[in-house]
Amino acid sequence: MNKILLIIKREYLSRVKKKSFLIMTFLTPLIIAGFYGLIIYFSIKGINDKTDKVAVINENKTLTEKLASNKNVTYEYVDKSFENLKKNLNKSDYDYILYLPDFNIDKPEGIELIGTKQAGLTLDGRISDSIEDLIRDYKLKKSGISQTDLDNLKSKVSILTKKIGNTGKEENSSAGASTIIAFVAGVLMFMFIMLYGVQVMRGVIEEKTSRIIEIMISSVKPFQLMMGKIIGIAMVGLTQFLLWIILTFSISALAVSIFVSKEDAKKIVASSSQVTGTNPGTQQFQAAARSDSPFGNVQKSLENLDLGKIIAVFVFYFLGGYLFYSALYAAIGSAVDSETETQQFMMPVMMPLLLGYALSLSVVTNDPYGNVAFWLSMIPFTAPIAMVVRLPYGVPGWELALSMAILIIGFIGTVWFAARIYRVGILMYGKKASFKEMVKWFWYKG
Amino acid sequence: MLSVRNIVKQYAGHRALDDVSLEVEQGKIFGLLGPNGAGKTSLIRIITQITAPDSGEVIFNGQKLNSNHINQIGYLPEERGLYKKMEIGEQVLYLAKLKGLSTAEATKRIKYWFDKLNIGSWWNKKVEDLSKGMQQKVQFLATIIHNPELIILDEPFSGFDPVNADLIKNEILELNAKGTTFIFSTHRMESVEELCDNIALIDKSKKILDGAVVDIKASYRNNTYRIEFNGDDNFDNSNLFDVLEKSDVKDGKCIKFKLKGNYTANDALAYMISKVNINHFAEVIPSMNDIFIEHVKR
Numbered sequence: 001m002n003k004i005l006l007i008i009k010r011e012y013l014s015r016v017k018k019k020s021f022l023i024m025t026f027l028t029p030l031i032i033a034g035f036y037g038l039i040i041y042f043s044i045k046g047i048n049d050k051t052d053k054v055a056v057i058n059e060n061k062t063l064t065e066k067l068a069s070n071k072n073v074t075y076e077y078v079d080k081s082f083e084n085l086k087k088n089l090n091k092s093d094y095d096y097i098l099y100l101p102d103f104n105i106d107k108p109e110g111i112e113l114i115g116t117k118q119a120g121l122t123l124d125g126r127i128s129d130s131i132e133d134l135i136r137d138y139k140l141k142k143s144g145i146s147q148t149d150l151d152n153l154k155s156k157v158s159i160l161t162k163k164i165g166n167t168g169k170e171e172n173s174s175a176g177a178s179t180i181i182a183f184v185a186g187v188l189m190f191m192f193i194m195l196y197g198v199q200v201m202r203g204v205i206e207e208k209t210s211r212i213i214e215i216m217i218s219s220v221k222p223f224q225l226m227m228g229k230i231i232g233i234a235m236v237g238l239t240q241f242l243l244w245i246i247l248t249f250s251i252s253a254l255a256v257s258i259f260v261s262k263e264d265a266k267k268i269v270a271s272s273s274q275v276t277g278t279n280p281g282t283q284q285f286q287a288a289a290r291s292d293s294p295f296g297n298v299q300k301s302l303e304n305l306d307l308g309k310i311i312a313v314f315v316f317y318f319l320g321g322y323l324f325y326s327a328l329y330a331a332i333g334s335a336v337d338s339e340t341e342t343q344q345f346m347m348p349v350m351m352p353l354l355l356g357y358a359l360s361l362s363v364v365t366n367d368p369y370g371n372v373a374f375w376l377s378m379i380p381f382t383a384p385i386a387m388v389v390r391l392p393y394g395v396p397g398w399e400l401a402l403s404m405a406i407l408i409i410g411f412i413g414t415v416w417f418a419a420r421i422y423r424v425g426i427l428m429y430g431k432k433a434s435f436k437e438m439v440k441w442f443w444y445k446g
Numbered sequence: 447m448l449s450v451r452n453i454v455k456q457y458a459g460h461r462a463l464d465d466v467s468l469e470v471e472q473g474k475i476f477g478l479l480g481p482n483g484a485g486k487t488s489l490i491r492i493i494t495q496i497t498a499p500d501s502g503e504v505i506f507n508g509q510k511l512n513s514n515h516i517n518q519i520g521y522l523p524e525e526r527g528l529y530k531k532m533e534i535g536e537q538v539l540y541l542a543k544l545k546g547l548s549t550a551e552a553t554k555r556i557k558y559w560f561d562k563l564n565i566g567s568w569w570n571k572k573v574e575d576l577s578k579g580m581q582q583k584v585q586f587l588a589t590i591i592h593n594p595e596l597i598i599l600d601e602p603f604s605g606f607d608p609v610n611a612d613l614i615k616n617e618i619l620e621l622n623a624k625g626t627t628f629i630f631s632t633h634r635m636e637s638v639e640e641l642c643d644n645i646a647l648i649d650k651s652k653k654i655l656d657g658a659v660v661d662i663k664a665s666y667r668n669n670t671y672r673i674e675f676n677g678d679d680n681f682d683n684s685n686l687f688d689v690l691e692k693s694d695v696k697d698g699k700c701i702k703f704k705l706k707g708n709y710t711a712n713d714a715l716a717y718m719i720s721k722v723n724i725n726h727f728a729e730v731i732p733s734m735n736d737i738f739i740e741h742v743k744r
Contacts, residue, residue, distance in 0.1 A: 003544055006540065006543055007544075010540055014529075206529075207529075209527075210527035210528065211525045211526050211527030212526075212527045214496075214521075214523035214527075215522075215523060215541065215588065216544075217496050218494045218496060218516070218519070218521040218523070219544040219545055427491075427497075429525065440458050
């Protein structure tokens, strides 16, 4: 046991002291904080600051109602000839010319948008939306609907999703917030398992190619060496995760206090308090509907998600999933002489992880309580990712417990399996290993 | 002190060791010889408990070999290396602690040995900055740092220049004088003759020869002598011996001859003294190299 501790210590310290570890640890939260800052920034300012000025030449006899300007596009109706305006566009202060010919109202064709620069998809979409609205309004009015009715039809809807928690209490939630958390957790889990699993494999290959392995195993049992390495690297992963959380929160807090002005901060608080309200129920719903800041909504829902529980479960599944996969990576590392030979063995190990990743971020986020989600979070190959993705949506306690139990049995199984291959593989030099060979090693005695 | 009894080790498709038995005596240097692929490394891996035999047993100091013995054995493998990115001092300390030494004790011993092997200033150097020969020194040190009772060296001199090979050889002899037992696996027969008390020769998974080096060599004596002399006689028609070989040397002639019947070396010498001036007279004893080649070729 003492020997395993020594090995864990070396594996841990030799990695934590590396420059690349320090750089990764400090740079990643900066990047995350940067993204977070951008989201805040845009939720305040709006993504497009610039207003495009569009000259409208309307030759259409039916469409007499004018396009309404909004904060992104200003429409100005001009009474000039299209050709003339085109020639002088560079000198004028218009960004674009919108030409509406005398088209059939049921078949709008021949509309042109000409600018000094190519109009982007967003602008294109905005303008065609405006024209479509205009045509629809025209048609609706023609069929006898009054202007007041028409105005009443227009409403802006933001849905405040809620769920009844385990305690029977209504909880504020937002599909958006859950999805964001689910994505982040899923991607992080995938990254962590991959990154640290491969580190185990590299470590084993390094010991094999540098031939220290022979010296080591005359002092310790191969199983001790393998477990020491796996546990040591797991602790590196946990250290990094912990530092990321601490650093991300502190850098974000710092950045907010420096870069976000007081007025903006008030705006954020106002928008989120608007959503919060004091009375649950309809009042809140109306408040939410009035609020046009999705940021406040997400922010509030984030507070309602049990982040502590999510982090604890994440750590469990990281450890479980990592142990499950890293043992397999250790077995691969022991069977080869260099990293270039690992390809053929990596595939079968990577596939279930990739599959779990892809399905979790598509099927599971769409239907977090469905059959696919359930089974993915039970099978130990995919459970680590699938379960942390499901978690923000809420998972029944017994499912969580069952999935954890299966994962524990799973990693004990892979560790045992991998150890039998590892103890033979590390002593095989220069032989090209195959799956057949590895099965043979598995059955070796002693 | 170490008794290997009827060891059999089977790998898929081939038998690495076939009923091998040998005895290593306390305080001796034991040579384990054999061509490549004979099974030496397999045997060493069983003694160091890296692998287990299919049948047979190993007795260490009267006890069946078990994990308590790991710290009493030092092993320098032929395929050896170190962690490239680790500092030398830290590395030897790590290996010593894995052999059960405390940090304080290990540090003390490492300092002592670093000075003794003239590598006192290397503590903070990284392995990747050292030459191969320098790395060998560190590996040798890591093998003996925990004062094991039995030290197993697999090709210990490969990669050393003559000066450092000599340094290591003297350390081996010094440790041996203090009572440490050695098993010494090598192809270099001159170092076998120089160092080993006993040997075992393994070929094609079987032990084909063992015993004390002196005895083995004695049994290969075949009454052949070599003489250098000045004089006219060619000894072509002597009835004491047959001349096997004639040659010219720097200041005279040289012949190799084999005694006939029951004649002794003294008889031959007495006869020759009467005819020529003798400069040099010696028995021709086959070297371990010759014995090795003869056995393996058979």
